[in-house]
Amino acid sequence: xxxxxxxxxxxxxxxxxxxxxxxxxxxxxxxxxxxYKLNDEVTVYTHHYVREDINALYGFISLDSKDLFVRLIGxxxxxxxxxxxxxxxxxIDEIILAIxxxxxxxxxxxxxxxxxxxQQxxxxxxxxxxxxxxxxxxxxxxxxxxALSALGYSKVEIKKVLKKINLDQSVELMIREALKLLMK
Numbered sequence: 001x002x003x004x005x006x007x008x009x010x011x012x013x014x015x016x017x018x019x020x021x022x023x024x025x026x027x028x029x030x031x032x033x034x035x036y037k038l039n040d041e042v043t044v045y046t047h048h049y050v051r052e053d054i055n056a057l058y059g060f061i062s063l064d065s066k067d068l069f070v071r072l073i074g075x076x077x078x079x080x081x082x083x084x085x086x087x088x089x090x091x092i093d094e095i096i097l098a099i100x101x102x103x104x105x106x107x108x109x110x111x112x113x114x115x116x117x118x119q120q121x122x123x124x125x126x127x128x129x130x131x132x133x134x135x136x137x138x139x140x141x142x143x144x145x146x147a148l149s150a151l152g153y154s155k156v157e158i159k160k161v162l163k164k165i166n167l168d169q170s171v172e173l174m175i176r177e178a179l180k181l182l183m184k
Contacts, residue, residue: 002046002057009036015084017059019044028059029080031069031087035061049073049080056080064092068129075124082112093159096129100156143171148178157182 005028007021017033018025019042028044036042044059045066058080060066065087072083086095089110098106099122107118144165148158158178165177 002048004043004045005057005059006043007041009038009040009042012036012038017044019059026057028057029084030059031065031084054080058084060087062092068092068095071125071129072121075121077117077120078113082110082117085111086113097156097159099125099129100127101160102126144174144178147171147175148182151179153182 007019010020011018016029047058049056069083102122104118145158161178161181
């Protein structure tokens with residue numbers, strides 16, 4: 001129903017914010033309400049969630065966060081509260097990597113997510129969150145990721161190794177360091 005809400009933040013609470021849009025205050029449930037600042041003009045990407053016992057507006061700082069939320073609540077046994085707890089970390093790339101790598105341990109660190117829920121998330125979403133035209137690698141590391149991709153490494157492997165290498169060196173040295181880690 002609402003794609004986004006653009007207005008001024010007039011109230012911040014632990015689980016929600018109120019955004020004034022032309023005199024109407026929208027109560028928006030958010031994963032991390034303290035990302036916002038009072039009296040700032042903001043654009044909040046929203047998802048209107050309606051069930052027999054709830055009618056709520058959920059808001060996110062980016063379209064990627066909103067899209068992941070919608071995918072998560074589509075998983076059997078994962079409701080909006082659990083999805084918000086996952087997104088509260090604001091580590092979208094890491095969450096996607098954990099799902100792609102079938103990392104149950106990472107997903108169970110979020111409140112309300114046990115081993116069975118984590119496995120269900122992986123079962124339902126693995127392979128559906130990363131597409132070929134989606135870029136998970138920041139642009140300053142794209143030369144390294146392209147070289148590793150040409151050598152046959154997956155985007156998930158590349159993303160993981162880029163977090164471990166020293167990025168303050170030449171591309172050639174970064175590739176060498178990445179290859180050493182990937183061959184272990």
